[in-house]
Amino acid sequence: MNSKILFNSPDFSHPKPELEQYATPVDVVFEIIKQAKSLGHLSASVADLGCGTGRLAIGAAITGANVTGYEIDKDALNIAKEYSTKEDLDIRWVNLAIENIEEPFETVLMNPPFGSQRPGSDRSFLKKSLEIAENIWTIHLGETREFIERFVKQNSGKIISAYEFDFMIKRSMPFHTKESKKEKAILYHIASLR
Secondary structure, three states: OOHHHHHOOOOOOOOOHHHOOOOOOHHHHHHHHHHHHHOOOOOOEEEEEOOOOOHHHHHHHHOOOEEEEEEOOHHHHHHHHHHHHHOOOOEEEEEOOHHHOOOOEEEEEEOOOOOOOOOOHHHHHHHHHHHHEEEEEEEEEHHHHHHHHHHHHHOOEEEEEEEEEEEEEEOOOOOOOOOEEEEEEEEEEEEEOO
């Protein structure tokens, strides 16, 4: 894997608070890609839901996966498109709300909104991923663990593994008062039982 392409991948130029646009830290993306690849989850079709500037999609594409990135924000999608074109990565970028995705995938990779600005927004991402994919790799705040476990079970899914880690959020929004903030987060590997 050409990690240089991943490590140089772009961040948001003007993040939108209402969409909770925080780029997934590159080291976290690297770990997700490494784990998903080791289990064979990047060998076929992969979707990055709410892809933002495309870090997870870019990481999967570097491994040779057939990747589609879905994003509702055209500005963020344009950043992803420009970078992937420059780096000659074959990624299909789609400007679409995740609720409208119907295509099936082997694997979904995502760092959905945590639901801080729009409570419950993480639910629609989880629900859609369980409908369209066999394997889901997703990041959520540690404090929502009980909700995530219950929601996954209620929607025909099974949590295979859960890794806790520190998610660094850099100052990027008008309401941020510190240069950075550390949040406890969990990376879940979920299997859809549908």
